[in-house]
Amino acid sequence: MAEKNVPMREALRAALIEEMERDERVFIMGEEVGGWQGTHKVTRGLLDMFGEKRVRDTPISEMVIAGAAVGAAMAGLRPVAELMTINFAFLSLDAIINHAAKVHYMFNGQFKVPLVIRAASGWGNQATATHSHVAEPIFAHFPGLYVACPSNAYDAKGMLKAAIRDDNPVLFSESIALYSKPSRIPDEEYVIPIGKSDVKRVGKHVTIVSYARGVEWSLEAAEILAKEGIEAEVVDLRWLRPLDLEPVFESFKKTNRCVVVEESLPHFSVGSELAAQLQEAAFDYMDAPIKRVSAMDVPLPYAKEIELMALPNAQKVVDAVKEVLY
Amino acid sequence: MAEQIIMPDFGTDEGILLNWTKQVGDILKNGDVIAEIETDKATVEVPVTVSGTLLQLIGEPGKTVKIGDVIGYAGAAGENVGAAPAVAPAAAAAPVAAPVAAAAVAPVVAAAVAPVVAAAVAPVVAAVPVEPADGNLPDGLRASPVARKMAADRGIDLTQVQGSGPAGRIVKADIEGYVPPAPVVAAPAPVAAAPAIVTSYGKLPEGADVEIIDTSKMRARIASRMVDSKQQIPHFYVTTEIDVEAMLKFRAQINSAMDDAHKVSVNDFIIKAAALTLTEFPNLNTHFYGDKLARHKRINIGIAVALPNGGLINVVAKDADKVSLSTLAARNKEMIARARDNKLKPDDMQGSTFTVSNLGTFDVEHFLAIVNPPEAGILAVGSAKKVPVVLADGTVGVGNRMKVTISVDHRVSDGAEGAQFMKRFKEILEAPMQLV
Numbered sequence: 001m002a003e004k005n006v007p008m009r010e011a012l013r014a015a016l017i018e019e020m021e022r023d024e025r026v027f028i029m030g031e032e033v034g035g036w037q038g039t040h041k042v043t044r045g046l047l048d049m050f051g052e053k054r055v056r057d058t059p060i061s062e063m064v065i066a067g068a069a070v071g072a073a074m075a076g077l078r079p080v081a082e083l084m085t086i087n088f089a090f091l092s093l094d095a096i097i098n099h100a101a102k103v104h105y106m107f108n109g110q111f112k113v114p115l116v117i118r119a120a121s122g123w124g125n126q127a128t129a130t131h132s133h134v135a136e137p138i139f140a141h142f143p144g145l146y147v148a149c150p151s152n153a154y155d156a157k158g159m160l161k162a163a164i165r166d167d168n169p170v171l172f173s174e175s176i177a178l179y180s181k182p183s184r185i186p187d188e189e190y191v192i193p194i195g196k197s198d199v200k201r202v203g204k205h206v207t208i209v210s211y212a213r214g215v216e217w218s219l220e221a222a223e224i225l226a227k228e229g230i231e232a233e234v235v236d237l238r239w240l241r242p243l244d245l246e247p248v249f250e251s252f253k254k255t256n257r258c259v260v261v262e263e264s265l266p267h268f269s270v271g272s273e274l275a276a277q278l279q280e281a282a283f284d285y286m287d288a289p290i291k292r293v294s295a296m297d298v299p300l301p302y303a304k305e306i307e308l309m310a311l312p313n314a315q316k317v318v319d320a321v322k323e324v325l326y
Numbered sequence: 327m328a329e330q331i332i333m334p335d336f337g338t339d340e341g342i343l344l345n346w347t348k349q350v351g352d353i354l355k356n357g358d359v360i361a362e363i364e365t366d367k368a369t370v371e372v373p374v375t376v377s378g379t380l381l382q383l384i385g386e387p388g389k390t391v392k393i394g395d396v397i398g399y400a401g402a403a404g405e406n407v408g409a410a411p412a413v414a415p416a417a418a419a420a421p422v423a424a425p426v427a428a429a430a431v432a433p434v435v436a437a438a439v440a441p442v443v444a445a446a447v448a449p450v451v452a453a454v455p456v457e458p459a460d461g462n463l464p465d466g467l468r469a470s471p472v473a474r475k476m477a478a479d480r481g482i483d484l485t486q487v488q489g490s491g492p493a494g495r496i497v498k499a500d501i502e503g504y505v506p507p508a509p510v511v512a513a514p515a516p517v518a519a520a521p522a523i524v525t526s527y528g529k530l531p532e533g534a535d536v537e538i539i540d541t542s543k544m545r546a547r548i549a550s551r552m553v554d555s556k557q558q559i560p561h562f563y564v565t566t567e568i569d570v571e572a573m574l575k576f577r578a579q580i581n582s583a584m585d586d587a588h589k590v591s592v593n594d595f596i597i598k599a600a601a602l603t604l605t606e607f608p609n610l611n612t613h614f615y616g617d618k619l620a621r622h623k624r625i626n627i628g629i630a631v632a633l634p635n636g637g638l639i640n641v642v643a644k645d646a647d648k649v650s651l652s653t654l655a656a657r658n659k660e661m662i663a664r665a666r667d668n669k670l671k672p673d674d675m676q677g678s679t680f681t682v683s684n685l686g687t688f689d690v691e692h693f694l695a696i697v698n699p700p701e702a703g704i705l706a707v708g709s710a711k712k713v714p715v716v717l718a719d720g721t722v723g724v725g726n727r728m729k730v731t732i733s734v735d736h737r738v739s740d741g742a743e744g745a746q747f748m749k750r751f752k753e754i755l756e757a758p759m760q761l762v
Contacts, residue, residue, distance in 0.1 A: 256470075283471050285471070285475075286470055287497050288491070288497070326491050326497070
């Protein structure tokens with residue numbers, strides 16, 4: 001099978017092109033997605049390929065983008081709306097949570113909302129406290145909305161295609177730090193099913209659960225640990241909703257120890273949820289407290305050194321694994 | 327098919343069956359108590375891990391049952407027990423093939439096979455709630471959930487497992503690595519039946535240059551007890567030097583007024599001083615019995631008496647803290663005489679709670695005694711000697727000094743207590759008016 005090294009932004013772009021070619025109801029809207037080729041260049045060239053009708057630049061208003069996208073989806077189109085970053089999604093929470101996620105239920109199934117809202121997520125180079133959010137857990141809180149958090153280019157492509165094809169609204173989070181990271185991607189078309197976790201590395205001593213960018217640190221940590229004879233199993237959740245914890249439970253029953261790695265904050269986080277569900281589902285398999293590696297519970301500082309101190313990394317994952325492996 | 331009811335592990339190898347709490351024909355549920363047994367620690371209820379009709383009970387009240395014994399069968403009402411496999415579940419790994427029709431034979435097989443397999447294949451006994459019924463671990467015991475579950479599944483008593491996690495938490499690896507303790511040898515034989523003494527010194531010498539003598543019963547008993555003490559009791563020793571000038575003067579003063587029968591020996595002073603000191607250190611008047619300690623309220627001082635034809639026996643100065651010095655002296659004199667005439671009364675030898683061994687009459691500097699189990703301490707008393715000493719004014723003069731060493735069972739007491747005991751003992755002997 002022929003395959004190429006493709007960075008995540010290109011993989012996402014390929015998914016958009018394939019889905020737009022496959023289904024003419026699929027269209028793109030967002031700030032500067034057309035003329036300026038997209039802030040993160042995921043929509044580069046799409047305006048020329050599909051024209052203004054299907055690649056629409058919008059006013060600088062997240063409420064307008066999300067609100068119009070919900071309306072278009074209810075009317076039968078399949079919008080893929082881009083929010084420049086997830087930080088600005090807070091401006092459109094009413095459209096996303098009260099409308100996109102609920103319309104189908106509020107109106108007794110009369111409407112479907114086949115909508116994808118793509119949003120770039122995560123901290124980068126000193127973007128500070130208001131522009132460094134990793135807000136996926138907020139969206140995963142609400143039933144009615146799927147939340148996708150791909151950890152690499154290969155997954156991102158297959159997951160975006162699945163999101164576009166699904167009739168449920170999907171908040172599709174893209175880690176900014178992963179845009180330029182490549183995966184081997186086959187020429188053949190593939191779709192990664194919604195709500196399926198993925199074991200990224202097999203091990204037996206500890207289960208590291210993560211998603212999105214955290215998977216990268218987890219795999220890096222697993223490499224370091226392997227040199228010391230510690231075999232870590234790394235489970236990539238891929239989707240925060242629907243949340244597929246079966247592979248996590250299965251792994252935990254084998255290793256009895258778990259570290260959750262997340263790019264986001266620790267309060268009411270994916271790590272919190274995992275710890276709760278693990279003790280409910282597998283209490284009798286627990287051999288050590290479940291450890292979380294998260295960003296520090298602070299507004300993110302501006303100074304580079306302090307910013308990095310406040311954020312997770314592979315070494316923090318290694319340290320956490322050793323803490324639970326007594 | 328009828329299922330076996332297996333005697334679970336309660337952290338001890340066997341127990342006495344007190345009574346059955348179910349009768350043949352009763353319906354059993356998992357967790358029902360089928361019997362009560364008395365172990366060397368407690369009376370415990372025996373729960374079953376099977377469900378069904380109780381078909382047969384094996385064993386009689388008053389008899390010993392061992393871990394892994396088949397103590398009954400459960401199954402469908404009216405089922406024939408003979409159809410059940412005659413081996414314990416543990417024996418699955420062992421080639422015991424013969425189907426035994428009479429279930430009564432089964433316990434033998436189970437008992438023989440189970441302990442061996444237990445070490446290699448851990449899950450011998452089906453789920454047994456080893457933990458207390460309230461679900462709480464005993465005080466101070468920490469175990470991870472998976473360790474608790476595995477211990478319950480395997481019938482392992484968590485109190486017997488060494489935890490390797492933080493603060494001694496028992497974790498999965500500790501359960502996996504747990505090896506049940508080897509069967510403990512039965513309680514030490516009574517004194518009368520002295521155990522055979524085995525050495526590894528090779529062949530008994532022969533020839534004209536050597537005389538071969540039978541080991542006497544007393545020698546055998548001393549050998550057995552002292553080996554036991556030295557091998558099992560972690561001894562520590564605290565020595566102090568006592569100024570006996572005042573005591574010797576006081577003794578001369580008392581004895582000048584006493585008839586021979588009531589004359590007080592140096593050893594009587596020491597016994598009295600030891601007894602009085604023990605009233606302030608009850609822990610050293612305490613005997614060690616594993617998970618229990620017996621703190622004696624009476625202070626009975628054993629006196630090691632060397633016998634004319636060799637050997638050694640303890641006579642016991644009862645209530646040495648309470649009786650007067652002259653009475654103590656008179657009684658001791660009589661007992662020691664009886665010992666040397668081989669006419670001791672049983673009461674002379676019984677009830678010692680702490681021992682004094684005095685070799686002072688043999689002109690010894692000092693020595694270390696072996697604890698006389700189950701006692702916690704023994705005093706070894708050397709000779710009183712005239713020695714050069716630095717006097718209070720800084721000049722050198724002649725002093726009268728005696729070295730005394732206490733040997734202590736470290737399982738019962740610690741160095742500081744031993745030292746405090748000796749300090750107080752020294753104070754009393756150096757101010758001997760306290761002894762009367």
